[in-house]
Amino acid sequence: MLNKLSKQTRLRWPQPIGSPVLDSLKPVIENSHHVQTDLTRIVEHAGWMAYEELPIPDFHLPFGIGRDVDEAIDFGMVSTCINFAFTDFSTHEIFQVEFAGGHWSDSDAMFACIKRALDEGIPFLEGKYLSEITLPDLRQVFRGNIEMPMLRERVEILRSVGETLVKHYDGHFYNFIRSASPRLYDQGNGLIDKLVKEFPRFSDLSRFNGHEIKFYKLAQLGIWVIYRALHRAGGMHLEDPQKMTAFADYIVPVALRVMGILQYRPALEKAIKSFEIIPRDSPQEMEIRAHSLYATALLCEEVNKLRPAEKQVIIPQIDARLWTHYHTTHWPHHLTRTIMY
DSSP states (O other): OOOSOOHHHHHOOOOOOSOHHHHTTHHHHHTOSSEEEOHHHHHHHHHHHTTSOOOOOOOOOGGGTTSSHHHHHHHHHHHHHTOOOOBOTTTOOBOEEEETTEEEEHHHHHHHHHHHHHHTTOOTTSHHHHHTOOHHHHHHHTOSSSOOTTHHHHHHHHHHHHHHHHHHHTTOHHHHHHHSOSSSOSTTOSHHHHHHHHOGGGOOEEEETTEEEEOOHHHHHHHHHHHHHHGGGTSOOOSOGGGOOOOOSSHHHHHHHHTTSEEEOHHHHHHHHTTOBOOTTSHHHHHHHHHHHHHHHHHHHHHHHTSOGGGOOOHHHHHHHHHHHHTTOSSOOOBOOOSOO
């Protein structure tokens, strides 16, 4: 059973990277009762991970999307708005679909459905259509093996996003991206600054003992997706990608738990393995997410200590390494009913 965090853990903090997300986590890390990060295991795993390639993953938007920069930005950002909850909370069945000769699951199934809708002439990337979308519309777009979980919440999100796009950005996310500074954070005019301020669906905040904790999972992921897809060809310039954290979801904590970096109290471990719902904004849920970001920041720091200057990595590269190898693991992840991841 975990005891209160050790003095060593409380005092060990990553070097600042200019991330409001990372900076906000201290109250959770220093007062955790359900989750702990094993610093020894971080150093141990950095000892082998540092010698892998760990590239910024080449990301090609699926099904031919991405040949046009504007379409790629719209597809990446609209899909990110609803990139959450693909497993039925009661049956634990994963949303799946057949499309283009392939069988797709989880977020890949969502991408397939959006592309199928575009092929059918549905203007799914346009703000006007999204602002007026209905539940029957979305059921038709996301027809698959089961009804996509939390479909009503997705309708509300898309209508709100569509209204903002129509009102301020001529109906398209590519206009929003070009309206911002080419930085994540820039005195309120950065990409993340503006996303969380202008689109409530990206305002991924929690309160912990009176402190505001910033996770910004989907806001960061959306920018990372289009950056990965477009930056090599010059379609997306970003001056401060090093300020990104990992993306606080279900898979990263599973990877860190299997690696022994995260440790859970027996009650939390049992709840996760029994598929109990961990409530949104509960101490357990916030600690899981906060320690995932904290541990990946430390892991990145330790990895970079062992790499030459020209091969330094940023935290999302560590996130990508964990997600790639663990997103299909049979080890159970925590279940939280939320639109934020």
